[in-house]
Amino acid sequence: MTRKQRKSLYCIILSALLLIAAKLTDKFSTLSLALYIAAYLSVGFMPLKKAFRNITRGNVFDENFLMAIATIGAFILREYTEGVAVMLFYRVGELFESIAVGKSRKSISALMDIRPDIATILRDGEELEVSPDEVMVGETILIKAGGKVPIDCEITEGNSSVDTSALTGESLPREVTVGDRLQSGCINLSGVIKARTVCDFGSSTASKILELVETAADKKSKSEAFITRFARYYTPIVVFSALALAVIPSHIFGSPSEWIRRALIFLVISCPCALVISVPLTFFGAIGSASKNGILIKGSCYIEQLAKASHTVFDKTGTLTKGCFKVVGCECEGISEKELLELAAHAEKSSTHPIARAIVEKYGKQLSLPVSDIRELSGMGIVAVVGEKTVAVGNKKLMEKVGAQVTEGNCTAGATEVLVATDGRFVGRIFISDEIKQDAKESMDKLYELGIRNRIMLTGDNEESAKKIASLLSLDSYRARLLPYDKVEAVEELLKNKTDDGTLVFVGDGINDAPVLTRADVGIAMGGLGSDAAIEAADIVLMDDKLCKLPLAIRLSRKAVSIARQNIVFALSVKLIVLLLGALGYAGMWLAVFADVGVSVLAILNAMRTMKK
């Protein structure tokens, strides 16, 4: 409890004792009135003071002011007990609310506790402890066992294992050694590491993640926007209805004091606090708990969108598959396998494409032939002069272009084929295959369980290999032979043909699918750790490569949305019912206070459920 909260507690106890004393004395005696007033002031002084201050500043619809009118009104009507009790109850509720808010603030910041506070640097051979802000790029830092990596850096000395769970949610430690890159926010588990910083604190991973999560509230969800708009009209409407209730019926039915009493009940319920606090808290809690699991959500609006997902579209390479290719076989026409690989490897030697790397790796020898005139034809392949031959390595389109007659061959199922031609003559094909991620099948099944019936794969691969993977993962459909810009079109087509009001989620590796990520309703990038491009482009980032985080993210968002909905319905219906009962004379002020602060506390407690798994 903070000092302020403790002070409130003492005031409440004092007031309760005074109220009991007042009840024990003679009714309507001066002593009892004095005790009532003392009891009232001990809890009511602060709200009265605040109300007065706000009035002088032109804030009429202030909660304190409305509370003050309601309770003073009760005193004037000689309902002393009620006047004191309402104020007392109100303060108790406020205290609970403040404790609950403080608690949830603390648990949210604990969920996102990746900010390093201190860095140990080596300057002129001396160890210095400084704030991470002060460390410059290229300085050597020392990370001891149990210490947090303060800034992104590269290991220059030492081996260790690091715990990346704060960033990725992955509990298995990662072995690291000299030359490896460490992200800030990881925890060094064993040895002492010396490392050179590669950027400053502000652009380090931990700072970036924190900034993203903390500003996630900027992108408000629809329900939050609704609540803010609603709150703006709710208080004035209730206050004016209170005024009307005090004046109009008493002219018709008489007994003005009864109607004023009912009107005062309205004033007590006029604050929209329960909603205004609990809905954003729900979403924020979900963002916090997602980030604990290595899922970065850039705004509450994406939680709502993700919860409604009906289509999940996946890029194949790097998303469903590991993205590490291997040559699994060759078929030659007129030359030896060794020659085929040699020519292809030389042609592909400067390409960074994973398939090219796989061929070079398979060849495994020095690339000693002279290579010139390398041309990369987008969507087709590569043409280069190797030695004295013009070598073309690529797909069928490229073979057509160079005029090579491709002979029919056996296709290795599931593999991508790369065709090779020299001087316009087809000389063979190389089969390259990619491994499916371990958790891919399980994740697809989980998505099915979550009711997602459109699991679609987009790939640049040929029909055969796409079909094989799609059936292995029991996907609902796939589109093969897509060039990068075809993927945007494919997603647009899916968006157009979608018949339900669900959303389309695209999952990619974030490296070359930025346009698709932005086009989809929700763009999710995988393997965000260490990839700024992915973090920039996507709405949601899965920090590690695990596909199973997707169903988890969907489950978390559905839970958050349903809790937010519960809170809205619960708070609004309680308030409306109490307003109605109050107008009809069935509800006392006690119930009204419950509808105000009691509902807030319950809604906050409900919202905090998003922080649990």
Next chain:
Amino acid sequence: MKKIYKMENLECASCAAKMEDAISKLEGVNSVSISFISQKLTIDADEELLPKIMKKAVKIISKIEPDCEIIL
């Protein structure tokens, strides 16, 4: 230019919404958002006008919730 400020003693969620509303109407402010839960104010505003804007923002905040402070 986008900046983030820390706030202290922000106790009332609807006050945060009111502050946000009032600050967003100041000249030179492109967008502003106050997160009640993380007690942070994120503002996107013209760089030259920012010192002036923040002065006004401090006033607005103390008017709506007197105990609440923004750490500049």
